[in-house]
Structure formats: structure tokens, C-alpha cells
Amino acid sequence: MRRSKGQRQGTRSILRRSKSQRGRLNITRVMHQYEVGDIVAIVLDGGQQMGMPHRRFQGRTGRISGKQGVAWVVEFKDGNMAKTVVARPEHLRPIY
DSSP states (O other): OOOSSSSTTTTTTTTTOOOOTTTTHHHHHHHOOOOOOOEEEEEEOOOOOOTOOOGGGGTOOOEEEEETTEEEEEEEEEEEEEEEEEEEEEEEEEEE
């Protein structure tokens, strides 16, 4: 059998939700208003597929640099390389 090579390959443990969280939408994360310059963590929500960044960015911390439609543009450094991720607010958590 051929191995799957999709974008969500190998995400069983990363995108798994606890039993009490299945089927629920965290409204506070969706409604949170960010400002340019806010620091956020990229935390993937397996219950929402739209606007989900790639799994390699799970747990990264970055700075909001703008808005693109409903989503936010997050910039962070990966080693010495600057990277940009466009993610919807369901997959972001503010860091105070």
C-alpha cells in the first residue's frame, strides 16, 4: 500500500482533541481581536480545517504583522530565516 503524502500526514497526535473538546468551537479564540505587534502562539485546532497552518509550525511563537481577510499574518524566525504564516484566529493564542 502506498504511503499517504498529504498535508495532514502524521498529525494524529498533534490534531487530536480531548473528549470534552470534540465538536466544540472555542468562541473566545475566534472572537479575540489582535493588534499589529501582538505576540501569539500558533496552536493548531483539529476541529477547524480552514485557515490551518502547516503542522511544522505547531507551537511556534510570532508577532502579528497584519490582517488578510478573516485571517492574521504572523511573522517569526525559523533559525535565521524569517517566515510568514497566514492563520485564522482559531489556530492562534495570545501570549501576554
